[in-house]
Amino acid sequence: MSSVSPLLFLILVPILSAVLVMAGANPRFTSILGAVLNVLFFLAVAVFFNPAQAGFQFVSSFPVVPQLGISFTLGADGLSLIMLFLSVIVTLAAVCVARAPLENARWFYASILLISAGVVGAFASVDVFFFYMFHELALIPTFLLIGIWGSGDRQAAAWKATVYLATGSFILLLGIIGLYLIQPEGARSFDLRQMVANAQAGQVPDSPVVYLLLLVGFGILVSLFPFHTWAPQAYASAPAPASMLHAGVLKKFGLYGLIRLAVPILPESVQEYAPILLTLLACNILYVGYCTIAQRKLDLMLGYSSVMHMGYIFLGFVAFNQFSLTGASLMLLSHGLTIAVLFALCGEIRERTGTLDFSELGGIARVTPKLGLAFGFAAMASVGLPGFVGFAGELLVFFGSFASGEPQMGFLDGKEVFGFNGYQIATICAVWGIVISAIYMLRAYRRVFMGPLSDRWSRLPDLAGLPHAAIVILIGIMLFFGFFPQILVNLVTPALLLP
Amino acid sequence: MIPPVALEICVVCLGIFLLMAESFSFKSNKVTLAHGAIFGLVCVFILSFFIETNPVAMQDSGFYVVDGLSLFFKRFALLATILTLILAIDYLPIVQRLVPAERPEAGSGEFFILPVFTCAGLMWMASAADFIMIFCALELVTISLYIQVAYTRRSLASLEAGTKFLVLGALSTGFFIYGITWIFGMTGETNLAVIQKNLSIVPEANHTAILFGLAMVLVAIGFKIAAAPFQFWVPDVYQGAPTPITAFLAVASKAAGFLILIRVLQPFFVLESFQAKLILVLLLLAALTLIYGNLAAIPQTNFKRLLGYSSIAHAGYLLVGLAAIGDAFAGRAVVFYLSGYFLMTFLAFLVMVPVTKATGGDDLSHFNGLARRSPGLALAMLIAAASLAGVPFTVGFFGKFFVFEAAMNQELYLLVLIGVITVASGFYYYFKVIRAMYWQPAPEGCGAVAVSPLSKLAIGLCTLLILVLGFYPQLLIRFLP
Numbered sequence: 001m002s003s004v005s006p007l008l009f010l011i012l013v014p015i016l017s018a019v020l021v022m023a024g025a026n027p028r029f030t031s032i033l034g035a036v037l038n039v040l041f042f043l044a045v046a047v048f049f050n051p052a053q054a055g056f057q058f059v060s061s062f063p064v065v066p067q068l069g070i071s072f073t074l075g076a077d078g079l080s081l082i083m084l085f086l087s088v089i090v091t092l093a094a095v096c097v098a099r100a101p102l103e104n105a106r107w108f109y110a111s112i113l114l115i116s117a118g119v120v121g122a123f124a125s126v127d128v129f130f131f132y133m134f135h136e137l138a139l140i141p142t143f144l145l146i147g148i149w150g151s152g153d154r155q156a157a158a159w160k161a162t163v164y165l166a167t168g169s170f171i172l173l174l175g176i177i178g179l180y181l182i183q184p185e186g187a188r189s190f191d192l193r194q195m196v197a198n199a200q201a202g203q204v205p206d207s208p209v210v211y212l213l214l215l216v217g218f219g220i221l222v223s224l225f226p227f228h229t230w231a232p233q234a235y236a237s238a239p240a241p242a243s244m245l246h247a248g249v250l251k252k253f254g255l256y257g258l259i260r261l262a263v264p265i266l267p268e269s270v271q272e273y274a275p276i277l278l279t280l281l282a283c284n285i286l287y288v289g290y291c292t293i294a295q296r297k298l299d300l301m302l303g304y305s306s307v308m309h310m311g312y313i314f315l316g317f318v319a320f321n322q323f324s325l326t327g328a329s330l331m332l333l334s335h336g337l338t339i340a341v342l343f344a345l346c347g348e349i350r351e352r353t354g355t356l357d358f359s360e361l362g363g364i365a366r367v368t369p370k371l372g373l374a375f376g377f378a379a380m381a382s383v384g385l386p387g388f389v390g391f392a393g394e395l396l397v398f399f400g401s402f403a404s405g406e407p408q409m410g411f412l413d414g415k416e417v418f419g420f421n422g423y424q425i426a427t428i429c430a431v432w433g434i435v436i437s438a439i440y441m442l443r444a445y446r447r448v449f450m451g452p453l454s455d456r457w458s459r460l461p462d463l464a465g466l467p468h469a470a471i472v473i474l475i476g477i478m479l480f481f482g483f484f485p486q487i488l489v490n491l492v493t494p495a496l497l498l499p
Numbered sequence: 500m501i502p503p504v505a506l507e508i509c510v511v512c513l514g515i516f517l518l519m520a521e522s523f524s525f526k527s528n529k530v531t532l533a534h535g536a537i538f539g540l541v542c543v544f545i546l547s548f549f550i551e552t553n554p555v556a557m558q559d560s561g562f563y564v565v566d567g568l569s570l571f572f573k574r575f576a577l578l579a580t581i582l583t584l585i586l587a588i589d590y591l592p593i594v595q596r597l598v599p600a601e602r603p604e605a606g607s608g609e610f611f612i613l614p615v616f617t618c619a620g621l622m623w624m625a626s627a628a629d630f631i632m633i634f635c636a637l638e639l640v641t642i643s644l645y646i647q648v649a650y651t652r653r654s655l656a657s658l659e660a661g662t663k664f665l666v667l668g669a670l671s672t673g674f675f676i677y678g679i680t681w682i683f684g685m686t687g688e689t690n691l692a693v694i695q696k697n698l699s700i701v702p703e704a705n706h707t708a709i710l711f712g713l714a715m716v717l718v719a720i721g722f723k724i725a726a727a728p729f730q731f732w733v734p735d736v737y738q739g740a741p742t743p744i745t746a747f748l749a750v751a752s753k754a755a756g757f758l759i760l761i762r763v764l765q766p767f768f769v770l771e772s773f774q775a776k777l778i779l780v781l782l783l784l785a786a787l788t789l790i791y792g793n794l795a796a797i798p799q800t801n802f803k804r805l806l807g808y809s810s811i812a813h814a815g816y817l818l819v820g821l822a823a824i825g826d827a828f829a830g831r832a833v834v835f836y837l838s839g840y841f842l843m844t845f846l847a848f849l850v851m852v853p854v855t856k857a858t859g860g861d862d863l864s865h866f867n868g869l870a871r872r873s874p875g876l877a878l879a880m881l882i883a884a885a886s887l888a889g890v891p892f893t894v895g896f897f898g899k900f901f902v903f904e905a906a907m908n909q910e911l912y913l914l915v916l917i918g919v920i921t922v923a924s925g926f927y928y929y930f931k932v933i934r935a936m937y938w939q940p941a942p943e944g945c946g947a948v949a950v951s952p953l954s955k956l957a958i959g960l961c962t963l964l965i966l967v968l969g970f971y972p973q974l975l976i977r978f979l980p
Contacts, residue, residue: 065973067828068904072970104871107937133891140885143930147938155938162930166888167923173900174919177907 005060005074006045007124010084011117011134013038014091018113027109028098032466034113035092038120042088049081054494056080056126056193068180069189075126078491079329083123083249083256086336089477090248091116094241096470097344099351108149111141112241119249128176128261129190135221135253136169142238142246150237151350152299161234164220168227172217172257178210179261192260196497199265211269214262215277222254223307224314225283232303240347247306248340252332255313259325263317264497270320274405277318278426284311286429289436293443298346298356301444305382305437306339315430316397319423322498324400329492330393330485334381334478338390341378341474345371348467349448352460358444363453368462372449377475379441381482384434388478392485394434401427503550503565506543506573507622513539514615521608533588533611537581540618544577561690562629569625571834571979572758575841576621579751580614582845585957586743587611589852589950594741597651610650614747617643624755630679630689633759637675637723640755641668644748648740660739667722667732675719681712695766698773709767710776716763717780723756726784726818727791730811734795737807742855745803746848749810754837757817761830768824781822786917789815793921796928803861805928806847809887812925813840816902819914823905831979832901838975839886839894839968846883846961849954850876857948866932868941873948877936879962886965888929889922893969 017034021027049057056075063071076084094112118137125131139162146158180190184203187194198204216227223231231251235243262270288308295301313335316328348371349364350356365372381388405421420428463471481488517532517539547570587594587610600606620639627633645668649661683689685705686697701709721729737745767773792811799805813836820833851861853876858865870877886895899922906915950958968975 063973064971065976067976107870133896136891136896139890140881140933143933144937147934155934159927159930163923163927166926167919170889170919170922174903174907174915177900177904180904181907 003060005058005124006041006048007058007074007076007084008060009041010038010045010088010124011074011121013041014113014117014120018110018117021106021110021113024106027105028095031095031098031109031113032092035088035095035116038088038116039092042084045076046081046085049076051078051491051494059126061126061191069191069194070129071127071191072130073127073191074124076124077495078493079256079259079495080123082329082333082488082491083252084120086252086333087116087119087123087249089474090244090336090340091120093340093344093470093474094244096466097244097347098239098241104148107144108239111145112245114138114141115242115245115250119245119253122253123256126192127190128179128192128195131192131257131260132169132173132176135250138246138250139165139169142234142242145242146234146238149239151239152237153233154237157230157233157237161230164227164230168217168220170217171213171220175210175213175217178207178213179265182207182210195261196264200497204265206266206268208269208272211262211266211273214258214266215273218254218257219280222251222310222314224310225280225287228284228288228307228310231307232300235303235306235343236297236299240343240350243303243343243347244340247303247343248336251306251310252336255310255317255328255332258317259328259496263320263325267320267498270318274318274320275422277314278422281311281314281318282426282429284308284314285433286436289433289440293436293440295440296358298349298358298361298444298448301440302339302342302346305342305440306335308433308437309335309339309382311433312394312397312430315401315426316393319397319401319404320498321400321404322493322496323396324404325496325498326489326492327393327396327398327400329496330389330396330488333481333488334388334390334393337474337478338378338381338388341374341471341478342382344467344471344474345375345378348463353457358447360454361448361457362451363449364457364460365449366453367458367460370463370468374463374471374475375449376445377478379445381475381478383438383441387482389481389485389488390478391482392488398427398431401430501546501550503570503626504563506547506550507619509543509546510540510577510615510619510622513543514612514619517612517615518609521612529608529611530588530591532608533584536611536615537584540577540581540584540615544574544581547574547577561692562632563626564628565626567979568758568761568834572625572754573622575754575838576618576625576751579621579747579754579841579845580618582849582957583614583743583747583751584611585953586746586845586848586852587614587741589856589954590741590743592856594651597653597657599653610647610741613643613647613650614743617647617747617751621751621755625758627759628691628762630682630691633762634675634679637755637759638672640752641672644668644744644752647744648736648748650744651741654739656739657741658739660736663732664736664740671719671722671729674715674722678712678715678717678719681708681715685709685712691762691766695769698766698770706770706772710773713763713767713773713777714780717760717784720756720760720763721784724753724760724814724817725756725788725811726814727787727811730788730791730814733811734804734807737810738801738804742803742848742852742861745806746845749806749848750841750844753810753814754841757821757833757837760821761833764821764824778822778824781818782911782914785815785818785822786914787815788812788818789917789921793924793928797924799928800864801862802851802866802932805863805931806844809925809929810844812921813887815921816899816918819906819911819918820902822914823902823909823911826905826908828901829905829909831976832898832905834979835901835972835975836898839898839965842961842965842968843883843886843893843895846879846958846965847887849958849961850880850883853948853950853954857945858942863931863935864939866935867939868945869936869948871941872945873950876948876950876958879958880936881933882962882965884929884932886969888926891969892966894965894972896969897972 059075121134292304405423624636796808886893
């Protein structure tokens with residue numbers, strides 16, 4: 001065993017906090033302390049991170065099953081550093097926003113902390129096997145969080161999400177085993193670095209079956225179009241901290257995995273099957289987008305919108321060039337922050353009013369101006385307004401994807417042609433998707449915060465205390481990186497291993 | 500150094516001694532017997548680390564082998580019996596209520612002693628390398644289990660279970676003997692090692708007859724391991740039998756069945772023509788068992804019955820591993836899976852017995868609100884269910900992963916696909932107990948569930964092992980033959 005990676009502490013802090021909480025420590029205080037500690041740990045790691053150096057840093061490895069080349073290897077490069085940042089900051093916001101439920105607050109906080117440990121572990125893993133395992137750590141806590149403390153049709157939502165995610169993850173497991181088995185014998189390993197090295201040496205046959213298994217497995221986890229039906233309901237029913245972590249961070253696992261695994265190892269399959277993925281992601285953006293417009297409740301609308309936005313990131317992935325992949329990576333962060341704020345605010349509104357039905361709400365910005373302002377910021381960030389980090393991400397994705405594929409415009413073989421290829425059509429759909437998201441976000445804002453104020457809501461308290469601070473911090477980060485996206489681009493660029 | 504047979508002899512002597520002690524001592528506390536049995540078995544377990552691994556005297560006889568596999572399974576059987584006895588101590592009040600006797604404590608002594616004899620049979624079976632020897636050991640196990648399944652005589656379910664088990668057990672014994680005679684007729688031998696040698700000189704025309712005999716043997720073993728389509732006795736017997744015996748059946752009897760399967764198939768895999776056919780049979784058995792076990796488990800409402808179906812389902816995953824036996828890692832994957840299955844099934848039963856005692860039943864609804872009554876027990880059951888379903892960071896996940904890895908390596912894609920679909924249904928029915936414990940409110944006026952210290956220790960150990968092996972399986976793989 002080499003030296004201990006500082007990333008190990010990032011995983012251990014939430015686990016130990018969860019154990020302490022279960023053992024009887026004050027749940028809320030311990031969780032917040034753990035989350036703050038983790039943010040500080042992360043900042044320490046980030047300070048020592050050298051952005052100029054390619055490859056993984058802070059690597060430590062501990063063999064677990066040497067016969068199969070499985071080892072517990074931690075490490076971080078620019079991309080995972082961004083995801084780790086997202087994880088710790090959203091965890092902090094989630095525990096701050098969490099209200100202690102009437103009974104069994106201990107399980108509630110322990111579940112949130114376990115999800116957090118899972119996402120941190122997944123993004124800090126260099127070993128593909130542990131990358132997968134850590135993601136699954138969230139499965140049971142999510143089941144409990146939705147089932148016990150959820151709202152609405154929580155039981156159905158919890159079952160559906162659990163069975164869907166379990167199926168998806170086992171399909172993904174097959175994909176990962178396949179990825180392992182196409183490695184040349186003798187150099188087989190689950191270590192990402194070894195896999196990429198094998199691929200760069202040209203020793204890995206590009207297997208479409210493995211790619212499709214990965215795509216379906218990750219696709220279910222990310223709620224890619226026909227596999228998305230579990231997500232909106234689950235997010236709508238889950239308590240706010242669970243939705244924040246799940247929609248904000250955990251769901252990014254799938255796209256992160258595709259960028260990490262498929263891009264360097266299976267580039268040909270990605271391009272070969274691009275038409276299928278382009279069709280699906282266009283459905284994600286347009287079909288789910290229209291479904292979002294049709295929603296009558298804020299929580300379901302946010303659930304659908306988070307599914308819809310996955311389409312943009314998929315577009316960035318499948319377009320497969322430096323611009324689009326960088327944009328996709330930026331969108332991982334921006335969407336995570338945005339949807340976390342939106343779900344946090346949604347939870348705050350539910351806490352105050354007990355309903356999220358558009359027809360019952362209205363005008364509450366008059367009594368809760370801070371809440372209204374924060375929602376306005378987050379809604380604009382979600383649409384992709386310049387000044388927020390999402391804008392930079394979307395712009396890069398669109399530039400990248402429009403330039404991808406065979407050109408169909410201009411002079412080809414001496415003849416003037418004018419047409420679009422699949423990537424360009426998908427890009428046009430995606431741009432139209434921005435209009436769709438503007439429609440539903442503005443409409444939601446109008447229905448909830450504008451208009452006449454009903455007497456029922458005339459005494460609503462405004463945002464205050466820790467939840468307020470957490471939301472302000474998240475919005476601040478969105479604005480900061482919106483003005484300085486180059487910091488992220490510099491981090492991501494060496495991590496993208498385009499063949 | 501001790502000769503290896505001494506282990507079985509010690510266990511048999513322990514059983515006889517306990518029987519004598521029960522008859523001649525007037526002490527009315529039968530739990531002492533159980534403690535004695537547990538102590539004795541622990542001693543034998545410790546002894547098993549000091550035996551000669553390769554005794555000269557045993558090499559030529561051929562009917563008794565001592566290799567890593569057999570030693571591993573001997574220890575497996577010993578531990579399973581110890582855990583069964585711990586369960587049985589907790590279960591004693593229910594036994595006493597359901598056994599007609601003049602005094603409540605009369606007639607419950609054998610409940611602790613019979614498993615010891617079963618254990619001896621299991622240990623012999625682990626070393627058996629001759630059809631006759633396998634048969635004798637198998638009968639010792641089965642006959643003592645017949646009595647144990649039907650032990651609670653006032654319970655109709657237990658009697659029904661006993662009858663079913665007896666009739667179908669006898670039937671499978673018949674198949675076994677019949678198959679052996681065919682194989683003996685064609686090869687002139689009952690010793691597996693010699694059969695392997697003789698196979699190459701048996702004329703091609705007789706291969707069909709050998710295959711027929713082997714098929715009969717496979718049917719009989721199919722009964723023991725509860726592989727579809729020979730699984731129909733399982734749900735009723737598991738539900739009706741006293742809970743400790745159900746656990747014993749589910750773990751020890753099944754593991755023994757798989758051990759025999761490995762031993763019996765080994766010599767026949769040498770011939771290419773046999774190998775292809777046998778693997779095809781294993782594939783079909785595995786696919787059927789997976790589909791039947793998992794789908795039939797979905798609508799169950801009784802937890803014991805659910806575990807019965809789950810044991811069928813797990814037999815399916817184990818068969819997937821056996822069908823992939825060509826892979827270098829597959830053998831270890833199967834043994835690892837069995838060990839994981841041992842831990843998680845016993846953990847489930849260890850939690851179930853006190854809950855049954857406190858609530859008076861073993862339906863899923865009897866687990867309602869357990870998390871509010873006894874958070875520790877509920878957490879243990881949560882871990883057991885998660886492991887049975889195959890959630891990562893538990894031993895159950897690694898078991899499934901190793902088996903699937905071996906199967907993918909052998910290109911059994913269709914089977915793996917079936918496996919994945921059935922895993923998904925497994926998540927549904929195992930999570931039903933988690934739902935009952937955590938989502939549902941506890942019935943009015945219930946306090947914490949009482950657990951004996953010995954059970955607490957066993958529960959703690961099983962939970963810990965499941966989690967530790969779920970992170971670091973190498974701890975066990977290192978010991979695998």
